[in-house]
Amino acid sequence: MGLLTPLALLASLDLALQWGLWAAAAALRTEKFFDLAGSGTFILLAHLSLRWGNTQHPRQQIQTTLVTIWGLRLGLFLFLRILTEGHDRRFNGVRENPATFFLYWTMQGIWVFVTLLPTLILNLEKHEKPLGFWDYLGWSMWALGFITEAVADQQKWHYRSNPDNAGRFIQSGLWAYSRHPNYLGEILLWTGLFLSAVSVLRGWQFLSIISPLLVWFLLNYVSGIPLLEKAAMKRWGKEAAFQAYLQKTPVLWPVSWKR
CATH class of the missing domain: 1.20.1300 (3 helical TM bundles of succinate and fumarate reductases)
Structure with missing residues (x-):
């Protein structure tokens, strides 16, 4: 199966996290931690794939570090912005509808996994080059x-x-x-x-x-x-x-x- 099994496990974990956080967000009727959850999932999956790949090559180390830097900056920036503004207009009429809200969280999970895919493959791949x-x-x-x-x-x-x-x-x-x-x-x-x-x-x-x-x-x-x-x-x-x-x-x- 090669890389397909760990990739499937990472995708499953990604969606499980989004759906669990959707349940909390829907109960509270809030989108305030939506973006923070997305960027946090990027960081988590990147580091898990690096650990599962068990490689010490600088290419994987640098790639994962860059994802982490991006995730921390953007996640904290968007979280502070929504705390300041009080709401995100993308979710007007959405946060009160659990089914539509669920779709947003699911799409975020898909976005995270697909966007991170080159890094996940890189971290899990044993084939190395200088x-x-x-x-x-x-x-x-x-x-x-x-x-x-x-x-x-x-x-x-x-x-x-x-x-x-x-x-x-x-x-x-x-x-x-x-x-x-x-x-x-x-x-x-x-x-x-x-x-x-x-x-x-x-x-x-x-x-x-x-x-x-x-x-x-x-x-x-x-x-x-x-x-x-x-x-x-x-x-x-x-x-x-x-x-x-x-x-x-x-x-x-x-x-x-x-x-």
Whole structure:
């Protein structure tokens, strides 16, 4: 069976955790620990796969460390944000409906496992190679993505914390070059973690490219950009300044492909 058995066990543990936490969240009618649970599961699965793989190669150690750093930063950031704001508008009309709420928690479990798949395979794979081009390229891309996401999040946090900016939209810092620089960073870092695993992947394992593709698809077409763009248009769509911002600032990539 090779890697399929431990991968199946990790997937089962992932879903079991999400469903158990859903039961608690549904009883309390709260989404406050939803994102923290997701990032915590990333860290748990990464470390379990590293332990089960029982390898001391620096590639696996570094990969797992990078996942941990990302998970701790994003999880704590989102948890503090929801404590400050009191709610997450994604869950309006959802937290009161246990069946729909269950679907959200289940989708989070699937997202965690699929996104982490290159790292899980890497950590469980016994086949080793010396560190090389793909490792350094992948980790460099992760660093660029991580810094982009972290800086963008902090810039928006500080902007919103200033009472003078109440009711206004951010268009400074990284947000002057991309309307969603935090999502750009997210896509880059997970693409980087796939690339850093490439030199070890074999055969069917290359299907784990679904990881960065899923992140890109969800942020572009499902739970990220579409919801925020719709909310922004509803709030500021009639303002000339916002229309100018839309015209001059790309949606995601800080390069306009329009002629």
